[in-house]
Amino acid sequence: MTDFxxxxxxxxxxxIMRIILDRPKSRNAQNTQMLCELNEAFDIGxxxxxxxxxxxxxxxxxxxxxxxxxxxxxxxxHRLENRASTGSWGGYGKPGAESRMGIEKEIxxxxxxxxxxxxxxxxxxxxxxxxxxxxMLVWPCDIVIAADDxxxxxxxxxxxxxxxxxxxxxxxxGIRKAKEMLFxxxxxxxxxxxxxxxxxxxxxxxELSEFTMxxxxxxxxxxxxxxxxxxxxxxxxxxxxxxxxxxxVSFALHQLGHSHNMxxxxxIVDPTYFKSRT
Numbered sequence: 001m002t003d004f005x006x007x008x009x010x011x012x013x014x015x016i017m018r019i020i021l022d023r024p025k026s027r028n029a030q031n032t033q034m035l036c037e038l039n040e041a042f043d044i045g046x047x048x049x050x051x052x053x054x055x056x057x058x059x060x061x062x063x064x065x066x067x068x069x070x071x072x073x074x075x076x077x078h079r080l081e082n083r084a085s086t087g088s089w090g091g092y093g094k095p096g097a098e099s100r101m102g103i104e105k106e107i108x109x110x111x112x113x114x115x116x117x118x119x120x121x122x123x124x125x126x127x128x129x130x131x132x133x134x135x136m137l138v139w140p141c142d143i144v145i146a147a148d149d150x151x152x153x154x155x156x157x158x159x160x161x162x163x164x165x166x167x168x169x170x171x172x173x174g175i176r177k178a179k180e181m182l183f184x185x186x187x188x189x190x191x192x193x194x195x196x197x198x199x200x201x202x203x204x205x206x207e208l209s210e211f212t213m214x215x216x217x218x219x220x221x222x223x224x225x226x227x228x229x230x231x232x233x234x235x236x237x238x239x240x241x242x243x244x245x246x247x248x249v250s251f252a253l254h255q256l257g258h259s260h261n262m263x264x265x266x267x268i269v270d271p272t273y274f275k276s277r278t
Contacts, residue, residue, distance in 0.1 A: 002044065006034035008059075009041050012213065015052045015220035017045045021137075024060025029068035030133050032079040035107045038137075039114065046118040052224050053216040054118075056141060057125040057209070063150070064134030076103055100268060101255045104165055108136065109251050112166035116140035117235060119228040121219050125212040126150045126190075127205060136166040142231060144198065145212045146190035147205040152198070155185040160270030161257045167250035171243055172198035 002009070008020040019041045021028040028034075045054040058064060080092050080103065087110045091102040115122065116139075124141035130152045138144055138152075154164050162182075163169060169178035173188070173196045181188060193199040203211045219227070258268045265271055 002040065004037045004041065006031070007037050007041060009044070011051075013217065013220075015050065016055065016213070016216045017048075017051045017053070018055045018057060019045070021056075021058035021064060024058075026068065027062045027065035027129070028058050028060060028134075029065045029070075030137070031068040031071045032076045032107060034068075035111055036079065039107075039111050042115050042118055046120055049224070051120060052220045052222070052227060053121045053123065055123045055125055055212055055216055056137060057212070058127070060128075062128030063126045063130045064137055065129060066131040066133035073100075076107075080106065097255060097259045097262075100258055104255070105251070108133075108165035109247070112136045112140045113247075117232075119231065121216075121227055121231060123212055123216055123219075125208060126199075127208055129153070129187075132156050132164050135164050135168075139166060139168045139172055139198075143200050143215070144193075145201050145203065145208065145215065146193065146199045147208045148190055148202055149205055150190040150193075150199075150202075151187040152181075152190075152193055153185060153187045154181055155273075156269075157182050158185050158270075158273045160261045160265075160273075162250060162253045165251060165254055167247050167254075168243070170246070171238060171241075172196075 006023050008022045010018045010020070012018055019038065021034070023029060023034060042054065045051050077092050077099070087106045089102045089105045091098040093099060094102070121143070122141040123143045123145060124138040125145050126138055127147040127150055130138055130150065132154050135152065135154060154169065156163055169181060172178070173181060173193070177188070177196055180186070190199055190202045194202050201211065261268055261270050
């Protein structure tokens with residue numbers, strides 16, 4: 001396994017890989033380095049024919065507090081300019097909206113979509129808070145196992161935005177709850193998410209890792225090629241419901257939100273939200 005700085009990887013059993021978010025002091029806030037390292041780790045799992053299941057977990061009390069808002073735009077540019085691109089949009093250093101859109105099309109929407117479609121079964125092992133950008137790590141996974149203390153939130157509308165870039169809300173929670181989640185920025189409990197279809201199982205916090213491993217072990221015993229075919233069949237069915245088209249429109253509207261906020265507030269998100277919290 002490759003040595004990483006913001007994540008860890010391990011092979012607990014044959015056929016099973018674990019990727020662990022490892023910035024617990026920042027509540028696993030996702031900077032560009034973490035997202036790029038996470039993408040590299042998923043690629044390792046996807047290309048290793050001995051691996052059938054990839055578990056995505058996190059160290060610390062919370063799964064992820066979302067995008068690392070302390071990261072400067074220049075830092076993002078530097079990291080992406082010095083790392084091989086996985087997309088073809090580019091334009092990172094261009095003026096106006098082009099640079100921001102290029103970055104988000106690569107490391108936000110682009111990465112999440114790639115992870116959704118890798119030909120291995122992926123399981124999110126979730127505890128504590130999962131906020132906005134954190135949803136974009138959980139929702140691409142095939143199966144979600146949540147501790148009973150897990151809570152899910154998208155608070156981006158309060159920042160003048162349309163929602164997280166990987167806009168899977170209606171497919172995770174249904175239309176009504178997706179709207180309420182966005183309009184209010186209220187947390188959704190693990191049990192409510194399970195009832196609505198966004199979580200497979202809710203288990204006591206102390207049993208989370210073992211429950212996830214037991215399920216991963218059961219899945220890893222199945223034929224690998226059949227797992228690939230079954231995953232693609234379900235993903236295609238969802239895409240034919242209009243998921244990908246809706247995702248593309250939502251992403252474009254998200255970029256319009258950034259542009260509007262920059263014109264009105266001089267920042268890519270509405271700073272009123274942050275002022276109200278100080």
